[in-house]
Amino acid sequence: MQFPHLQSYYFHTFGENKVDIFLANFMKSLWWKLGSIALLFYTVIAGFLLPVPALPILHESIRNLYFHVPMWFGMIIILTASLVGSLQYLANQNEKHDMLASEAAKTGMLFGALGLATGMCWARYTWGAWWVNDAKLNGAAISMLTYMAYLVLRNSIDEDHKRAKIAAVYNIFAYVMMLVFIMVLPRMTDSLHPGNGGNPGFGKYDLDNNMRMVFYPAIIGWTLLGVWILQLRIRLKKINSHLETNQ
Amino acid sequence: MWNELRHLIRKEFLLEWKQRYALSGLLLYVVTTIFVCYLSFKKVVDVPTWNALFWIILLFASVNAVAKSFMQESRHRNLYYYTVADPKLVIGAKLIYNTLLLLSLALLHLAIFSLLIGNPVQDMTLFLIALFLGVFGLASVMTLISAIASKAGANSTLMAILGFPVLMPLLLTSIRLSKNAADGLVVASNQQFIIVLLALNIAISALAIILFPYLWRE
Numbered sequence: 518m519q520f521p522h523l524q525s526y527y528f529h530t531f532g533e534n535k536v537d538i539f540l541a542n543f544m545k546s547l548w549w550k551l552g553s554i555a556l557l558f559y560t561v562i563a564g565f566l567l568p569v570p571a572l573p574i575l576h577e578s579i580r581n582l583y584f585h586v587p588m589w590f591g592m593i594i595i596l597t598a599s600l601v602g603s604l605q606y607l608a609n610q611n612e613k614h615d616m617l618a619s620e621a622a623k624t625g626m627l628f629g630a631l632g633l634a635t636g637m638c639w640a641r642y643t644w645g646a647w648w649v650n651d652a653k654l655n656g657a658a659i660s661m662l663t664y665m666a667y668l669v670l671r672n673s674i675d676e677d678h679k680r681a682k683i684a685a686v687y688n689i690f691a692y693v694m695m696l697v698f699i700m701v702l703p704r705m706t707d708s709l710h711p712g713n714g715g716n717p718g719f720g721k722y723d724l725d726n727n728m729r730m731v732f733y734p735a736i737i738g739w740t741l742l743g744v745w746i747l748q749l750r751i752r753l754k755k756i757n758s759h760l761e762t763n764q
Numbered sequence: 765m766w767n768e769l770r771h772l773i774r775k776e777f778l779l780e781w782k783q784r785y786a787l788s789g790l791l792l793y794v795v796t797t798i799f800v801c802y803l804s805f806k807k808v809v810d811v812p813t814w815n816a817l818f819w820i821i822l823l824f825a826s827v828n829a830v831a832k833s834f835m836q837e838s839r840h841r842n843l844y845y846y847t848v849a850d851p852k853l854v855i856g857a858k859l860i861y862n863t864l865l866l867l868s869l870a871l872l873h874l875a876i877f878s879l880l881i882g883n884p885v886q887d888m889t890l891f892l893i894a895l896f897l898g899v900f901g902l903a904s905v906m907t908l909i910s911a912i913a914s915k916a917g918a919n920s921t922l923m924a925i926l927g928f929p930v931l932m933p934l935l936l937t938s939i940r941l942s943k944n945a946a947d948g949l950v951v952a953s954n955q956q957f958i959i960v961l962l963a964l965n966i967a968i969s970a971l972a973i974i975l976f977p978y979l980w981r982e
Contacts, residue, residue, distance in 0.1 A: 607978050663929040670926060673916045683915050686975045687926065690908065693971060694930040697964060702933055705956060 550745055556738030560584075563731045570725050574643060581639045583731055587739035588632030589657075595743050596625040596664075600692045603685035615681035616758075618688055619671060620750040626664050628743055633657060652703040653710040660695040667691055768849060772857030779836070780865075786832060794825050794873050802880040811884050815943045822873055823902070823935065826866050830906035831923050833858055834914035846980055855907065855976040859969060862903040870899050886948030894945055897961040898938030901968055905931050908972040911979050934964050 543549070564583040572579060602618030605611070636654070637647050648654065670687055674680035703710070780787055801817060808814040834842075845854060874895070877883070885891045909927040916922060941957040 659929050659932045662925075666925045666929055670912070670916060670922070673922060679915065682978060683912055686979055687912055689975060690971055691930055693967060694933055697933045697967075701960065702936065705960065 544748065549741055553738055553741035553745060556734045557742060560731060560735040560738050564735065567727055567731060569728060578639055578643050579728075581635060582728065583735040585632060585635040585639060586732070587736045588628050588635060590736045591740045591743040592625045592628035592632060594740050595621050595628060595747060596692060596695070598747070599625060599688060603688040606681055606685045607689075610678070610682075612677070612681065615685065616751055616754055618681075618685060619668075620754060621747055622664055622667055622688065624743055624747045624750060626661065626668075627746070628739075629657065629661050629664070633661070651710060652705075653699070656699040656703055659698055663691045663695055765850075765853070769853050769857055769860075772849060772853055773861055776857060776861035780861075783836065786836070790825065790829050790869065791872070793828060794821065794869065795876060797821050797825070798873070798876050798880055805881065807882050809882075809884075811946050812943060814881065814884055815939060815946055817881070818874075818877055819898075819935065819939050819942070821877070822870055822899075823931070825869060825873065826899070826902045827906060827920075827923060827927065829865055829869060830862050830903060831910055831913075831920060833862060833907055834910045842980075851977040851980045852973050854980070855911070855973055858907050859904055859972065862907050863900050866899045866903045867896065870895055885946045887945045890945035890954060891942050893958065894938050894942040894961075897958070897965060898934065898942070901934040901938070901961070901965045902931065904965065904968045904972050905934065908968075908975065911976060915979060934961070934968070937961050937964070 560583055564580055569577065569579050599618045599621035602614045602616075602621060606614040606618060636657075640649065640654075641647050667684060667688055671680055671684045674683060798821065801821070805817070808817060874883075906923075906927055909923060909930070913919070913923045913926060937957055937960055941954060941961065944954050944957070
């Protein structure tokens with residue numbers, strides 16, 4: 518390995534007990550990455566070829582379920598990792614947790630942007646407009662704004678330790694507000710969005726076993742891809758900060 | 765503990781009274797903004813427009829009002845407070861003081877706004893409930909954000925970009941509730957909004973009190 522100091526990196530993130538060491542080794546292994554690739558190939562091939570129920574208005578655009586919805590699942594899961602990083606940073610002021618928080622926020626925003634893009638394309642062909650004034654859409658847009666504000670806040674502070682602490686506080690606050698905005702408020706109003714109008718989730722599609730067979734693997738595959746991107750980002754950041762300090 | 769809290773709140777009032785220009789500046793800000801709206805709109809008949817205008821003016825006024833809460837005192841004096849007081853009580857006192865300040869500001873705003881632009885509200889009790897819950901949440905969010913922004917260079921742009929997105933859930937719910945009040949809808953349909961607002965307020969102030977001790981020492 519060209520960067521021997523990186524080998525100890527995962528052990529720092531996870532701690533020293535048995536479960537953590539197992540997790541650290543698992544994160545370094547190849548299997549979940551191969552699994553992600555396999556699941557995503559399956560998602561794309563089966564997602565476009567397997568039969569879907571013929572519903573009015575939606576028609577074939579229902580296949581967007583395999584691409585659009587997993588983006589939000591991935592975003593929430595990765596932003597939760599960011600929240601965990603911030604909480605851990607406040608607990609023990611370890612620089613690595615701040616790295617996890619900031620890189621996870623960026624990866625989560627990538628997923629959010631992709632979720633918005635797939636949703637907008639779908640809306641154009643189903644509702645006839647790129648954007649409509651709807652509780653779910655606005656919630657998604659505002660949470661993107663919140664995390665952009667988080668990045669601006671990070672950039673506005675020079676001192677490392679101070680930046681990490683203040684950004685962690687804002688991140689925790691922002692996460693709670695984001696959950697309220699995308700999980701609670703859309704359920705209180707009527708919405709054009711599928712799955713809304715009283716019933717949360719997407720029970721209408723769940724009834725179809727064919728779609729379920731693609732949808733669940735798709736969620737796992739896209740989320741694993743997000744974790745992979747996050748891992749690479751953290752490694753890159755680690756190398757860069759190492760190069761900076763050892764110049 | 766109560767004694768300490770009482771002294772901290774008293775300190776906030778004394779500080780405001782010593783710098784009366786800030787208070788009068790704030791009042792003038794509200795009056796001028798309403799007057800500009802009055803001159804450009806004349807009377808607003810449409811209830812959603814009236815309601816949105818009311819809350820937007822209140823939002824900007826309260827950002828200005830709360831922004832100074834961590835910036836008006838010097839770093840050295842803050843350092844002194846930190847050695848003699850519990851951080852939870854420092855933020856608690858600021859929350860209570862800012863809520864009282866914004867509440868009186870909001871009532872004054874409502875009076876002048878009704879006088880010049882008109883008042884179509886049919887259910888005044890419910891409107892005041894919405895106003896109180898909204899203002900309490902505004903004060904809590906902006907107090908924490910002002911603490912964050914004061915550590916990060918303290919400019920008002922940062923305050924707005926950090927504050928507005930996290931304020932949105934609270935603000936939208938208050939706007940909906942006060943619109944229902946203005947339309948005079950029956951209370952049964954408003955219960956869920958009141959419950960959500962109450963829960964949000966509790967969550968926000970709890971978060972502010974839990975997170976502030978991490979912020980106060982550099």
